[in-house]
Amino acid sequence: MDFDKTLQELPAYLREFFGKGTVASYIPALARVPAQKFGMALCRVAGPCHRVGDSEERFSIQSISKLFTLSLAMGRCGEELWRRVGREPSGNRFNSLVQLEYERGIPRNPFINAGAIVICDILLDHLPNPKETLRDYLRLLSGSFDIDFDQEVARSEAETGFINYALANFLKGNGNLHNAVEAVLDLYFHQCSLALSCSELARATVHLANAGVSPLLGEALLTGPQVKRLNSLMLTSGTYDAVGEFAYRVGLPAKSGVGGGIAAVLPGDYSVVVWSPELDPSGNSLAGGAALEYLTTVTGKSIF
Amino acid sequence: MDFDKTLQELPAYLREFFGKGTVASYIPALARVPAQKFGMALCRVAGPCHRVGDSEERFSIQSISKLFTLSLAMGRCGEELWRRVGREPSGNRFNSLVQLEYERGIPRNPFINAGAIVICDILLDHLPNPKETLRDYLRLLSGSFDIDFDQEVARSEAETGFINYALANFLKGNGNLHNAVEAVLDLYFHQCSLALSCSELARATVHLANAGVSPLLGEALLTGPQVKRLNSLMLTSGTYDAVGEFAYRVGLPAKSGVGGGIAAVLPGDYSVVVWSPELDPSGNSLAGGAALEYLTTVTGKSIF
Amino acid sequence: MDFDKTLQELPAYLREFFGKGTVASYIPALARVPAQKFGMALCRVAGPCHRVGDSEERFSIQSISKLFTLSLAMGRCGEELWRRVGREPSGNRFNSLVQLEYERGIPRNPFINAGAIVICDILLDHLPNPKETLRDYLRLLSGSFDIDFDQEVARSEAETGFINYALANFLKGNGNLHNAVEAVLDLYFHQCSLALSCSELARATVHLANAGVSPLLGEALLTGPQVKRLNSLMLTSGTYDAVGEFAYRVGLPAKSGVGGGIAAVLPGDYSVVVWSPELDPSGNSLAGGAALEYLTTVTGKSIF
């Protein structure tokens, strides 16, 4: 399989998809990202990384960060975690309060906002400096030691994040938040502000395609069952209210973010990260989804 | 009609209702109120006030204050108000977020918490010192010039009011709050902390039984249509998710609070306020409801 | 008070309201009723009946019939009835299934469709020929012994009533229907098809303004508490999802139907029925509501 060739075909193939989505505009730092950006990086478990386009330019990873906070929490909290967050798809918008009220403050899964906020609370319980730990975890995974939070983004998220404040307060009012709302959301808004490139994110997720063992670091970062948990959660809950359609079109476990990034893995084979800021109505990168669909169609390999 | 006689019969009649409800315990100041307290005051439009029991002891009026903030807002905001708050019963708990999400941040009525929070926002828009104005309005209406906020209660409300923070942030995130969440809730928590006695509250509501004209002050405080609005809202939305049952049993427009107070009016005849801290499952004063039912049954006069 | 004069003023006053609503069109028999029809009849407890316009023309009373089936059921079933139907406003459309599912098959009140269907089931339990009994009850109340079901309407209701079939089957699946779905709905569709004139309906409801005693028949048809129950239910649940607004504008307990009729009472004074086929968005007669608002404003008398 010639991944380089396939990746090089993408810019021409994707041309028709540009201009048909919407760049997230709720904060200035996202709104001003040029809509025509496109980058992709694919790291094989055994072998090199492949790249195309703006693959080395950093972008706001937003909800993709939920993969890493959940990884950290699983390592520290164990099965206890699943008493406070569910593992099922929500059948709802990512920031809906409705289901949370009917289910008494237990978020449906760790990838909707309410669930990710509970995961932040768990990290605050177990780590002395969760922000630093999270940042260092990503530095280690990606091998890029200047990865950092974008403080402008974190500040903007805090200033406009009323629905997240509503979710966190609702969780607190239902007894599913141990720490102060402000502290929990400070961590949450910071995790959303992390800026990485496609290449960095692809390196940081390649262990998810390798049963938890990083081929770069040569060590086990997660157990096999933990990876299975992350991958199955990505497939059933990783792309907002479009997981069914995404599973069909792309056929890979994936986690997307409103910054236009999508991280996906083909277990046993590769991790892949695509970035294109225009979003489709479900909030997933429009050209990014099309690129992944092209990849699994041309290579003839998906999990199905 | 001998109101004095009827009121004197109440303590004996009500004996069986005590010990069967629950005193609100989410903040210490409410939890420590003795459960056996009972007071009632009835002010006739033309004539004297009648009293029984602990009618002169002040209690936390809580949601009954929504009557007075709405009165102030109607006077300042006009029909505009009803674009931001509905006028229909909610068919839900007083602090539900579900309907608010389905109806895009427009609370169903001004007596559920979300609606009252929007009313606070309106007061902040129109008044330089809304807290003082509200307090002075109640001083004027009741004729008691030492009425004040209970700062301990206000502080406790703020410390435990996560669901109200969730509601306010949700409203803000949906564009239905102009002022800062903290400022709006500061007013809201203070209005809930106002402490008045049955007699003071009965005097402060007697104009609602007299087409807006205070027989005590000799002046029109509200227009006829405004009073009709308040009374109809009390009947359809004033007693949480028990308005249908309350309308049947008592047959008077009424507004209750978790402090155990209920204010009611028989238009053209009297205002009446009862206080007994034990609440029934719907959050209304248990003995208070029974006392009002006794009153309208014995006198044979209700709105139906 | 010169009721005749007020009623005669109505046609001119209402002119501006015509052409702004929508005649119900889900069945042919309703769709072909001329939109400009208008009639009103008002029967005083002590005294004559007053009329204007098409007050003697029969129309499909539709949901107004729920008043009479509930009256019959209350007489036969007692308090038991309220274990199977609630008494609170629904805060939802009249035919919503959502609340019914969350509340496990107990309809919020007897005036939403699901509640009325349970009432039919109760009548089937207690009466050998509920259709005939209902028809005869209305003949007796109105003094018109040729009142009957409109079989074309009943048939059309059955043919198009899929949502009602859904409600009835859902109730059955939740154990809140004793009889066969078909039998229950046959009664329900027939009750909706009853055709009466404003005058006949006003006579048939005047006992609701007189503590249950019919001034026409000289006998008690309902007890005082039963009338209080009906009137309070009308006020809190009688006009679909517009009860709060209706209570404010009109200030009378009322029950409306999609045929364009509204029956209302001022306890102690009169019953009034208005008919005008064009409906407002909430499903209540547009000119009918305006006529009742005019009546209570001009006379200065409502329950508030």
Place this chain on the structure above:
Amino acid sequence: MDFDKTLQELPAYLREFFGKGTVASYIPALARVPAQKFGMALCRVAGPCHRVGDSEERFSIQSISKLFTLSLAMGRCGEELWRRVGREPSGNRFNSLVQLEYERGIPRNPFINAGAIVICDILLDHLPNPKETLRDYLRLLSGSFDIDFDQEVARSEAETGFINYALANFLKGNGNLHNAVEAVLDLYFHQCSLALSCSELARATVHLANAGVSPLLGEALLTGPQVKRLNSLMLTSGTYDAVGEFAYRVGLPAKSGVGGGIAAVLPGDYSVVVWSPELDPSGNSLAGGAALEYLTTVTGKSIF
């Protein structure tokens, strides 16, 4: 990989799971199935079938039939189908009406009851004898030409299926059913009553592990994209409100039924069907799920 050995280990391994679930009891034919039944059959794409326990005994396949009606509908209806049924997990019970109402009669996916009922309607539109076609399709796929409906089960389903009647009528009332409710449900209740053994079902699904080509028949029954659609739908919506947990534990696309059967596939490798009547709280076979988890754990092969 020695599949025979793994399958032979299962009865001992599963012993502890028996007696901890509940056999479906809403119809007599299911209630009387012995709880200790257990069978499994695994058909490799290239190679033999493996069996253990009661693998040749027929059971009521119930919702597993939704796989086959959807297969037939996809072949006849094309993309048009997805305008009438969604492709996303529901986040709700399989027979919930709530989401259906909020989403105006478009079921979330073809595996919840409402979605399967729409699929029946589509089959009635496109096939002269859909019941016979479905039965013959299964006969052909399985190679067992005496497969048939269990008329007792079909009749019982019809007699107790009030919630399904509610769903179908609600769909009809929302314009998403072309044929008569009775005709659609007759097909639906019959599809649920099909009785097959594990071996028969494993043979009938092995093409789903082989890109649509039946290794038994040597011909393409579905296109590659159609198989991808079915498998992705199974993974995201095939096991009621437990898809996330099932994806983690088992890691295979799967469809379960209340008869205690589960059909699953490992694309490129095998189909597997397990049967054990006791269900867990989510409605999936308890020992069946444990057996599949054992299989993918011991073999070390799942889609993740």
